[in-house]
Amino acid sequence: MTKAMTGAKMVVQALIDQGVDVVFGYPGGAVLPIYDEIFQQNHIQHVLVRHEQGAVHAAEGYARATGKPGVALVTSGPGATNAVTGLTDALMDSIPIIVLTGQVPTFMIGSDAFQEADTVGITRPCTKHNWLVKETDKLASVMHEAFHIATSGRPGPVVIDIPKDVQFATGKYTEARQVETHYAPQVKGDMEMITELAKAMETAKRPVFYTGGGVINSGPAASQLLRELVAATGFPITSTLMGLGSYPASGDNWIGMLGMHGLYEANMAMHDCDLMINIGARFDDRITGRLDAFSPGSTKAHIDIDASSINKVIKVDIPILGDCAHVLEDLLNVWKSRGRKTDKENVTKWWHQINEWKKVDCLKFKQEGKVIKPQYALARLEELTKKHDRYICTEVGQHQMWAAQYLGFEDPNRWMTSGGLGTMGYGFPASIGVQMGHPDALVINVAGEASWLMNMQELGTAMQYRLPVKQFILNNERLGMVRQWQELLHGERYSSSWSESLPDFVKLAEAFGAKGIQCQDPDSLDDAIMEMITHDGPVLFDCLVEKHENCFPMIPSGKPHNEMLLGENADVANAIKSDGAVMV
Amino acid sequence: MSPLKIKKGATSHSAYDLRPNFSDKEEQHTLAILVENEPGVLSRVIGLFAGRGYNIDSLTVAEVDHLGHRSRITIVTTGTPQIITQIKAQLGRIVDVHKVNDLTVEGPSVERELALFKVVGTGDHRIEAVRLADIFRANVVDSTLESFVFEITGTSEKIDAFAELMQPLGLEEIARTGVAALSRGSDT
Numbered sequence: 210m211t212k213a214m215t216g217a218k219m220v221v222q223a224l225i226d227q228g229v230d231v232v233f234g235y236p237g238g239a240v241l242p243i244y245d246e247i248f249q250q251n252h253i254q255h256v257l258v259r260h261e262q263g264a265v266h267a268a269e270g271y272a273r274a275t276g277k278p279g280v281a282l283v284t285s286g287p288g289a290t291n292a293v294t295g296l297t298d299a300l301m302d303s304i305p306i307i308v309l310t311g312q313v314p315t316f317m318i319g320s321d322a323f324q325e326a327d328t329v330g331i332t333r334p335c336t337k338h339n340w341l342v343k344e345t346d347k348l349a350s351v352m353h354e355a356f357h358i359a360t361s362g363r364p365g366p367v368v369i370d371i372p373k374d375v376q377f378a379t380g381k382y383t384e385a386r387q388v389e390t391h392y393a394p395q396v397k398g399d400m401e402m403i404t405e406l407a408k409a410m411e412t413a414k415r416p417v418f419y420t421g422g423g424v425i426n427s428g429p430a431a432s433q434l435l436r437e438l439v440a441a442t443g444f445p446i447t448s449t450l451m452g453l454g455s456y457p458a459s460g461d462n463w464i465g466m467l468g469m470h471g472l473y474e475a476n477m478a479m480h481d482c483d484l485m486i487n488i489g490a491r492f493d494d495r496i497t498g499r500l501d502a503f504s505p506g507s508t509k510a511h512i513d514i515d516a517s518s519i520n521k522v523i524k525v526d527i528p529i530l531g532d533c534a535h536v537l538e539d540l541l542n543v544w545k546s547r548g549r550k551t552d553k554e555n556v557t558k559w560w561h562q563i564n565e566w567k568k569v570d571c572l573k574f575k576q577e578g579k580v581i582k583p584q585y586a587l588a589r590l591e592e593l594t595k596k597h598d599r600y601i602c603t604e605v606g607q608h609q610m611w612a613a614q615y616l617g618f619e620d621p622n623r624w625m626t627s628g629g630l631g632t633m634g635y636g637f638p639a640s641i642g643v644q645m646g647h648p649d650a651l652v653i654n655v656a657g658e659a660s661w662l663m664n665m666q667e668l669g670t671a672m673q674y675r676l677p678v679k680q681f682i683l684n685n686e687r688l689g690m691v692r693q694w695q696e697l698l699h700g701e702r703y704s705s706s707w708s709e710s711l712p713d714f715v716k717l718a719e720a721f722g723a724k725g726i727q728c729q730d731p732d733s734l735d736d737a738i739m740e741m742i743t744h745d746g747p748v749l750f751d752c753l754v755e756k757h758e759n760c761f762p763m764i765p766s767g768k769p770h771n772e773m774l775l776g777e778n779a780d781v782a783n784a785i786k787s788d789g790a791v792m793v
Numbered sequence: 794m795s796p797l798k799i800k801k802g803a804t805s806h807s808a809y810d811l812r813p814n815f816s817d818k819e820e821q822h823t824l825a826i827l828v829e830n831e832p833g834v835l836s837r838v839i840g841l842f843a844g845r846g847y848n849i850d851s852l853t854v855a856e857v858d859h860l861g862h863r864s865r866i867t868i869v870t871t872g873t874p875q876i877i878t879q880i881k882a883q884l885g886r887i888v889d890v891h892k893v894n895d896l897t898v899e900g901p902s903v904e905r906e907l908a909l910f911k912v913v914g915t916g917d918h919r920i921e922a923v924r925l926a927d928i929f930r931a932n933v934v935d936s937t938l939e940s941f942v943f944e945i946t947g948t949s950e951k952i953d954a955f956a957e958l959m960q961p962l963g964l965e966e967i968a969r970t971g972v973a974a975l976s977r978g979s980d981t
Contacts, residue, residue, distance in 0.1 A: 333837060334844050338888040341832070357797045358888055388797045391829075392888055517882035520875065524815060 216345040217242035217376040220309065223352035225252045226385055229280050231271065231645050232256070233264040237284025238324060239311025242376035256645060256674060259666035261288050263638035265295020265366075266664070268306045270639030273625045274600055275646040276428060278305040278359050285311045286324030289370070290331065294632060296366045297335040301629025302451065303426055305364035307355050314374035315343050328370045337365030343372065345380030353385040354392075362394030363515040364426055394514060398531030398539060406486065406510045406527050407544040413484035413508075414555035415562075416444045419467065422451030422628065423489020423513060424533050425621045431455070431534035432621045435488065438541050442551055445563055447475040449490050450613055451628045458617030464563060468496045469764050470610040473571035473773055474563055476762075479504055480770035481562070487511040489533045492523040493629070494792070502769030512536045571762045571775055572614055581731050583608065583683045583754040587615035587655070590681060593738050599651040600643045602626065604636040604660030607689035607760045612655040634663030637680060641667055644676040651679070651742065658684040658751075659708050668721040671747040679741050680749045685756045686711060693759045718749035729753035766792040815875045821850065822877050822897040823904060823974050826866040829889040830856050837887050838866055847872060847880050851906075851949070853971035863891070869949075869972050896974050904974040908952045909934070910943040914963030922962045929955050940965075 214222065220243050224232065233256045236244045247255050258264040261283045268279030283292050289310040299306050313322040329341045338358050340351050348371065355367045410416060418439060424431045432455040439446050439462050446456050447467040456463055465472030467479055479485065485507045490496065492511075497503045503523060510527035511519050519528045529536055576585040587608075601616055602625040603609040609626055618624050625643060627635040640654040654661075661682050671678050691706040715725030724744050728737035728751070741748045761776035828834045835854055842849050851869040870880060877895070884893045896902035910931070912922045919941075926933065926943050929951065935942035945955055949972060956967060 329833060330836070333833065334840055353797060363886075385797060389800050390797045391800050391891060393800075515882075515886065517879060517886055519882075520815075521879055521882075524875075 212382045213379055214382050215242065215377060215379050216348050216371065217246045219345070219349045219380070219382050220352065220371070220376070221246045221250060221253065222382060223349050224280060227353070227356045228277070229253055232280045232282050233258055233267040233642065234282030235261050235264055235284065235288060237288050237311060239285035239313060239373050240282060242373065243282065243309070243311070256670065258638065259669045260664065261291035262294050262634065263664050263667045263670065265292045265306065265308060266298070266635050266638035267642035267645070269295060269299050269304045270602060270625050270642030271646045272304050272306055274622050274643040276622055278307055278356060279642060281306065281308045283308065283310055284324065285313055285328065286326045289326055289328040293331060293335060296332055296368065298627055298630040298632045298635060299366035300335050300337065302627065303364050303422060304366065305359040306366045307359055308366060308368045310368060310370045312341065312370045312372040315372045316374065318372065328368065332368045336368050339368035339370065341370045342375055345375050345378040348375060348380065349383040350388045353383070353388045354390055357390055358392055361392065395530060396514070396532035396535045398512065398529040398536035400539065402527055402529045403536060403539050404543050406529065406540060407547055409484050409508055409510065409527065410442060410544060411547070411550040412552055414552055415482045415559045416484040416486065416556065417478045417482040418444055418446040418486050418488065419479065419490055420446060420452045420455055420488045421449040421490025424452055424455040427489065427533035429621060431537060434534060434537035434541060436460070438537060441541070441549065443556060445478055445560070447471070447478065449493070449496055450626060452490060453613060453624045454618035454621045457619040459619060466613050470614065470760055470762065473569045473762050473775065474566035476764065476770040476773060477566045478563055482507045485509045488537070489513060491518045492521070497523065498764045499767055499769045504770070569775065574776065576731060579730060581729065581734060581752060581754045583611055583685065583758055584615060585731060586683055586734065586752050586754060587611050589734050590653070590738060591616050593735060594651060594653065594742065597651040599623065599653060600625070600647060602636040602640040602643060602652070602654040604654070604656040605631045605633045606657045606660055607693065608655050608657045608683045610760045633660040637661060637664045638667050640678040641670055641676055644678050653679045653681050656680055656682045657689060658682050658686065658711060659688050668718070668723055668747065668749070672722050675746065677746050680747070681741070682714065682749070682751055683754050684714070684751050685754050685758070687756055690760065696759070697765065714749050714751035723747040723749055725749045725751065727751040727753065815873065817873055819871055819873055820877065821869060821871045822895055823902065823972060824868045824870065824881065824884070825894040825896055825974060826868065826884055826890055827892040828864050828866060829891065830862045830864040831889050834864065834889045835866065837889060838884065841883055841887065845883065847876065851971040853973050867972055867974050894976070896976055899976060901977045902974050903977060904948055904972050905946055906949050906952055906970055906972050907944070907946045908967060908969040910945065910955070910959055910964060911940060911966040912943065912959055912963050913940045913965045915939050918962045922959065925958050931955065
C-alpha cells in the first residue's frame with residue numbers, strides 16, 4: 210500500500226517507521242518544512258542543539274550508548290558544513306548515524322544560491338554513503354536504505370541531502386519492506402579459516418586476544434561470546450581504546466588497554482606473543498608503533514567485517530572476513546567440538562611472565578602535597594562512581610588517556626570517546642546524546658578545559674532539556690598532550706599550548722543556570738565529586754590539577770612495543786629520534 | 794527498525810583472496826568495476842584513488858546496461874600487490890559498486906584502446922604518415938591538404954608505438970579513450 214504525502218512528512222514518517230525516538234538538530238531555511246512536520250507530531254523528540262557539530266556528536270553519543278543509529282537534522286550550506294567534523298569522526302570510529310541536510314530547491318542548485326553548498330560533494334569522502342534526493346517519490350526508499358546501509362556491515366555515517374522543493378512536493382510513500390537493496394555484506398566467516406584459528410589456539414604457547422571497537426559494534430552478543438571464549442580458553446585479553454568494555458575490566462584475564470598509552474603488560478604481551486587473535490580491531494598506528502618491529506614472532510589472526518581492514522598495514526596469517534558475533538560463535542563451537550584443547554602448561558608459564566610485567570605497576574603515581582594529580586582525580590572518580598551503571602564520554606588529549614587507564618569498564622556501550630579522528634569538542638555533545646538515550650543513568654564527560662571550551666555552547670542544550678550530564682574537567686590550563694609532545698620533541702618550547710584567559714568555570718556554569726563546582730584541594734576532592742554526582746542537573750566540575758604532568762606509559766612514536774617510556778626515570782629528552790618525530 | 798528486501802545474488806562485498814603472497818614489486822593491473830549508474834558514482838571511485846594516493850594510469854567509463862542501470866568503469870592502475878589488493882577491497886566497500894574484477898589476475902583478457910591522431914605536414918612526411926598508418930591499420934577519418942586525423946584501435950602499447958613513429962612526422966594532437974577490457978572466453 211502506498212500513501213501520498215509531502216516529502217517533509219515522509220521524512221518524519223520514515224524516522225518513525227525506523228524506530229527513531231530522538232533527533233538532534235538545528236533549523237534553518239532549507240529544512241523548515243521538516244521542522245513544521247516535527248512540530249505537528251509527538252512520536253519523535255527533537256533536541257535543539259546550539260551548533261550543528263554538537264548535533265552530530267550527540268547523535269554519535271546516542272548511537273554508541275544505545276546501539277541504535279543516531280539521527281541529526283541540519284539545514285543547508287553552513288548547517289551541512291558544520292556537520293562535516295562529526296561525520297568524519299563517525300566514519301573513523303564506524304558509528305551508525307543518519308544526517309539529514311536541507312538543500313536549496315532543485316531548480317536553484319548550482320546557482321550559488323543563498324546557503325547553498327555542494328553537500329554531497331563535500332561529504333562524499335567523510336560518509337559511508339550519501340544521497341541527493343531530487344524526486345519526492347524516491348525520498349522514502351532512500352530514507353529506509355540509509356538506515357540499512359548505516360547499520361549493516363561496518364557501520365558508518367550517511368547523509369541524505371533533501372532540496373526544499375522535494376520536501377514541499379507530494380509523492381508516494383514507500384514502506385521499508387518494499388525497498389530493494391543489493392547491499393548485504395557477508396557476516397559469516399569462512400569455516401576453513403575459523404578451524405585453522407581453532408587449531409592455532411590449541412597449540413599456542415603465548416596467545417593474546419587483541420579486541421577492538423568491532424566487538425562493540427557487533428552488538429551485545431559479541432561481547433557475551435567474547436567473554437565465554439576468554440573464560441573457556443584462559444587466554445589473556447587486551448583491547449584498544451575503542452573496544453573497552455567488551456570484556457570487563459574486573460575480569461580475571463584482563464591485562465588492560467594496549468597502544469601508545471596502553472599498559473606495560475599489555476604491550477609487552479603483544480610484542481612477545483606467539484598467537485595474536487585480533488577481533489574487530491584494525492592495527493591502527495596508535496596500536497602498532499613501529500611496523501617492522503610489531504610483534505615480530507607471532508602468528509596473526511584477524512577477524513573483521515571490512516575486507517579493506519585485513520592486510521592493510523599488517524600482513525596476517527589467518528584472515529577471517531565476517532561479523533565478530535557470528536565468527537566468535539562459530540569459533541567457540543569449532544574449538545569446543547575439537548575437545549577444548551589448549552597448551553595449559555605453556556599458557557600458565559605465559560601468565561607467569563605477564564604477572565611479572567604487571568609488577569612494574571606502570572600506572573602508579575604519588576599523590577603528594579596540596580595539588581591534585583590528574584591520575585588521582587580519576588582514581589577517585591572511579592572509586593566513587595564504579596557502583597553506578599555509568600556512561601563515560603571524553604574529549605581528546607591527556608585526560609582521555611588517563612580516563613582509559615584509570616576508569617574500569619564492565620560492559621560495552623559505556624565508553625564514548627573519539628578514537629580515530631581525535632576530535633576535541635566531541636565529549637560534551639556526545640554526553641548529551643548518551644543522556645537522551647539513558648535519561649536516568651549517570652553520564653560523565655571527562656574533559657580537559659581546552660577541549661571542553663570547543664563545544665561549550667551545548668551547556669544551553671543540557672539546561673533546556675534538563676539533562677544532568679556531569680562535566681568533569683581536569684583543568685591544567687594547558688593543552689596537555691600538545692605540551693607533552695613539545696617537551697619530548699621540540700626542546701620544551703611550549704608554542705601556543707597554554708590556555709590563557711580561561712573563564713571562571715563556576716560563573717560560566719551559573720550564567721547558563723547550571724551548577725558549577727571548583728576543586729583544587731586533594732582532601733576535599735571526594736566531597737566535591739559526591740556533590741557532583743548527587744546534584745540533579747548539569748554540573749560543570751572545574752578540577753584544578755597539576756599543570757606539568759605527563760601521560761605515561763608511552764610508546765614514543767617510531768618505537769616498538771617493548772621500548773616504552775614509564776613514568777619514573779623516563780629518558781624523556783632522548784625519547785624520540787628524528788625519524789619518529791615526523792609521525793604524529 | 795524494518796529490514797529491507799535483500800536482492801537475490803546480492804554482492805557480498807568480499808570477493809577477494811584475503812591471504813595473498815605480497816611482494817614489493819610494482820605491477821600494472823586492469824580493474825573492471827561494475828557500478829550502479831548513479832550521479833556521483835564516478836566521483837566516488839576517483840575520489841577513493843585521489844584520497845588514498847593510488848595511481849590511475851587510465852580510466853574509461855560508460856553505461857553498459859541501460860535497463861539494469863549499470864555502468865562499467867575500467868581502471869588501469871599500478872602498485873605493489875598489497876596496494877592492488879587494498880584498492881580492490883576499498884572499491885568493494887563503495888555502496889554503489891556491484892562487482893570488481895581484476896582482469897590481470899583472473900585469467901586472460903582482451904584490452905583495447907581507441908585513439909585519434911592529428912598529423913600536420915606536407916611532402917615526404919605526409920606520405921610516410923599514411924604509409925605507417927596503413928601498417929598499423931589506422932584509418933583516415935579526416936583529411937585536408939596539409940593534415941590527417943587517423944583513427945587507431947589496439948592495445949595501449951600499439952598506440953604508444955604509433956605515437957612514437959608519428960612524432961617526427963608532424964604529430965600535433967592525440968585523443969585517447971583509455972582502456973576498455975573484457976575477460977576472454979564465456980565466463981563473465
